[in-house]
Amino acid sequence: QVQLVQSGAEVRKPGASVILSCKASGYTFISYYLHWVRQAPGQGLEWMGMIHPSGGSTTYPQNFQGRVTMTRDTSTNTVYMELSSLGSEDTAVYYCARTPRGNNYGPFDFWGQGTLVTVSS
């Protein structure tokens, strides 16, 4: 069965960076886009970008460009998301999610369990 397993909770100080991981299993890793979506406390869902594991191509929305980097390791079926210059507004639960074969921006049919990132001095 398809599974996306994310790394554990992180605490960072303002200005620092964080790297989260998402390990995929149960399907052909290189054939499906993987995305990152976050939810800040009391807020809605926010799309952070996507990566195609086959060639590593990425697409980021304008509000995250320059601050987010997504990479992948095809030997371990894992994608990574690095977010830099953290501020308190980056405190959120971060999810990875997959789109079905042949789709790019959505829909998201499988999700990771979420990773809480807390930014605090």
Next chain:
Amino acid sequence: EIVLTQSPGTLSLSPGERATLSCRASQSVSSTYVAWYQHRPGQAPRLLIYGASSRATGIPDRFSGSGSGTDFTLTISRLEPEDFAVYYCQQYGSSSTFGQGTKVEIK
């Protein structure tokens, strides 16, 4: 960027009642590229509807989606206790954006 506005913000209903949730886009979206998700506290979001009206695998038929152009609707025909949650619409035709969510709470 396509902005999605969901209404109402909160819907207070009793089990067994019908829920109608609205999602309005700032510009026309192909119905092929509209999805709805259910999000319960402490869980990952769950895909309910894609392509505006197609139910995802394992989703009960009390959930239905409709709409076109700029106006889309998620209907829950008879609320079950497990349906009280937050619901988000998403467009994925031009990049990806979510609405701000509608909370369905027990009256």
